[in-house]
Amino acid sequence: MAELIQILVSGLAAGSIYALAAVGFTLLWQASQTINFAQGEFVMLPAFFVLVGMTMLGLPMWPAIGFSLVLSLLILGVAFKRLIVEPMLPHGTLPLVIATIALGLLMKESVKEFYGATAQPFPAIFPQTVYNLGGASVSVQDICNLAVSMLAIGSLQLFLNRTAPGAACRPRRRTPRWPRSWA
């Protein structure tokens, strides 16, 4: 039983991180018909921005996270849309998909070149206390991962369903329109 609880909790914690990446991927598809092959790199880059903020700019952790959020918004939001999506989308979905493959490579190689290719230790955002729950070790990190993910996904749903800018992000047509001659 303890093993089941352990695997359940650890699985949920790790899975919630992947769920965030998946939600980002889906949102991009819904809002702009973009299949983003660089989604993995989109998840990686903000983490490296935090490290840049801390190691190169000497910022404490939370200001570095703020710095990373602003930079990510500018690069992965504004710059991505203006420089990749807008020029490529008029040519169809496939050219855009191929462009995101290239973008993924560019981002990965740039980080390797300008920061480093080896794994980097990342500072602990949450306290590292571990609790014993029915024989399973549940850390504050696990609980917080889950909480932050659910908060992010919940907030995103509210934004998409209850606000005007959110409604604009949703696709206008849900069902495909068939040519009249097929009816």
Add this chain to the structure above:
Amino acid sequence: MFGKVTGTAAIALALATVPAFAEIKIGSIVELSGPGAAAGTNFRDGVKMGFEEINAAGGVLGEPVDVEEYDSQTDPQVSRAMVQKAIDDGVYVITGTVFSSSTVVNMLVAKQAGIPQFTGSEAPSITAMNNPFIFRTAFGSQKGVPKLVRYMTEEMGVKKVAVVWANTEFGKGGHTAFVEEAAKAGVEIVADIPTEQAQNDFSADVVQLKGVEADAVFVYLTEEESARFLREARKQGITQPLVGETTLIGNKVIELAGEAANGAMGHVGLTPNADIAAMTEMVARFTDAYRYTPDHNAIKGYTAAYAIKCVTEMIGSADSAAFAEKMHGLTITAAECPGILMDVSWDDTGEMSRESFFVEVEDGKQVVKAVLPPN
């Protein structure tokens, strides 16, 4: 006028085709990206520093050494292509790769071309494939593991062991060697847990450990996976000693695992914390130049550079075939070749013998507990 121009052009062309003063080229083919980047970068920097020092002191046989770097991306097929590329570029000796899965594939290319290769890999199969051109920079696990098992049974009194290993060429080699030695020493294996390269989550594997009664856990994973494993083991409260080889307690692992690395123990062929003056000085110079503490892979690369220098000077010319022949059955002492740091011998298969150390991580540093003689 036309005649003068063509005449000048012809002379210029002729001069251009005269071969430049012959340089000694070394192919440094390592994992600079992918899961092996930690190990490969260390090895590359060790080779680089070794040859920078050698060139500053006048080069090899009075000629400067040119080190060409190639990234194998921790991919066996890419590493094979890079070895071919290095050979096409005219290298004299190859240093690398570190990951055994890559070495078993790419060393066949070097063997066909007759180019000696100093590898950082430890899988036993590498020196069991009749390759006269492969030479180790750290002894294989079939040599290291018996020393480790002897220490575990005689000094630690271990009778029951759980084994966690990576399902790669490297991991399989260590696992097989350990299981054989444990059987000979009468040690019971109470759990056998295989894991994957680049595995992110070890919670299920550590859960299995909690359910067994073991005196110690033998951990045989590569660097990044070791760090993740140590963190998970600490989180789930594993109290049994975690014992491994160099990949469990290297400096990069200590950096990535943080506090979770304390208490981990390992048998290491090389350690920056050994009480050897030449080693301590090399580590200090490296840390100064590259801004990080070298791990055993950097020391492997450094000793490879000096082995190449000293052996080339022994044979008197940059002859790849003569180099390979000289290496078999050779012993180089630190007295005659200071850059080699410790006395080392190679046998006919390219396997090496050297003193080694049993260390424990205390407060983020490797502390030497015992010095084990060469076998």
